[in-house]
Amino acid sequence: SAVISQKPSRDICQRGTSLTIQCQVDSQVTMMFWYRQQPGQSLTLIATANQGSEATYESGFVIDKFPISRPNLTFSTLTVSNMSPEDSSIYLCSVLLPGLAVHEQYFGPGTRLTVT
Amino acid sequence: QKEVEQNSGPLSVPEGAIASLNCTYSDRGSQSFFWYRQYSGKSPELIMFIYSNGDKEDGRFTAQLNKASQYVSLLIRDSQPSDSATYLCAVRRYGGSQGNLIFGKGTKLSVKP
Numbered sequence: 001s002a003v004i005s006q007k008p009s010r011d012i013c014q015r016g017t018s019l020t021i022q023c024q025v026d027s028q029v030t031m032m033f034w035y036r037q038q039p040g041q042s043l044t045l046i047a048t049a050n051q052g053s054e055a056t057y058e059s060g061f062v063i064d065k066f067p068i069s070r071p072n073l074t075f076s077t078l079t080v081s082n083m084s085p086e087d088s089s090i091y092l093c094s095v096l097l098p099g100l101a102v103h104e105q106y107f108g109p110g111t112r113l114t115v116t
Numbered sequence: 117q118k119e120v121e122q123n124s125g126p127l128s129v130p131e132g133a134i135a136s137l138n139c140t141y142s143d144r145g146s147q148s149f150f151w152y153r154q155y156s157g158k159s160p161e162l163i164m165f166i167y168s169n170g171d172k173e174d175g176r177f178t179a180q181l182n183k184a185s186q187y188v189s190l191l192i193r194d195s196q197p198s199d200s201a202t203y204l205c206a207v208r209r210y211g212g213s214q215g216n217l218i219f220g221k222g223t224k225l226s227v228k229p
Binding site for chain 1: 162
């Protein structure tokens with residue numbers, strides 16, 4: 001597995017502001033992802049963070065709202081822009097590691113965001 | 117039909133019993149299947165994966181896959197109170213992006229001492 005850290009671990013923000021979440025991995029990984037887990041819900045993929053190019057967003061998520069950077073193979077950021085209370089959620093960074101049989105996916109500790 | 121379905125629970129079992137967690141999926145092209153454990157307030161932790169029909173055992177955990185029935189399960193033997201958590205089933209699609217895991221909503225397991 002890999003050691004994945006996220007900053008901040010939690011934050012309370014006012015509506016209309018933006019928050020940038022950082023994800024750091026202790027080894028180089030090809031694929032990094034950002035997920036959201038809303039209260040009482042399962043995980044939803046926001047986007048794939050591509051190193052050196054624009055992120056690939058899933059249906060329902062747009063770059064203007066969730067800009068993502070991936071400057072190298074160990075680091076990525078997700079910004080939640082112009083926040084509203086509906087953005088209150090846990091945001092999770094995830095990496096894919098090659099295994100002998102299947103690629104295994106691991107998650108960071110998450111960032112708990114509350115928008116007031 | 118939801119893509120990955122799990123009984124939300126809570127599933128309550130006594131300590132030492134076998135806990136059986138079930139998951140069905142709709143996409144017949146799905147290739148690999150994952151079980152994650154998520155403690156309250158924590159991020160998901162990968163427990164096991166399976167990609168071939170049959171059983172796969174790892175310690176107290178056994179994953180079972182039946183592609184014909186589009187069914188995957190997780191058995192936890194000798195359940196302990198520390199196993200109390202939400203268990204997420206995830207499915208990776210054939211041909212999808214490598215990270216395109218589709219998650220179920222999870223089953224909450226409670227192991228009573």
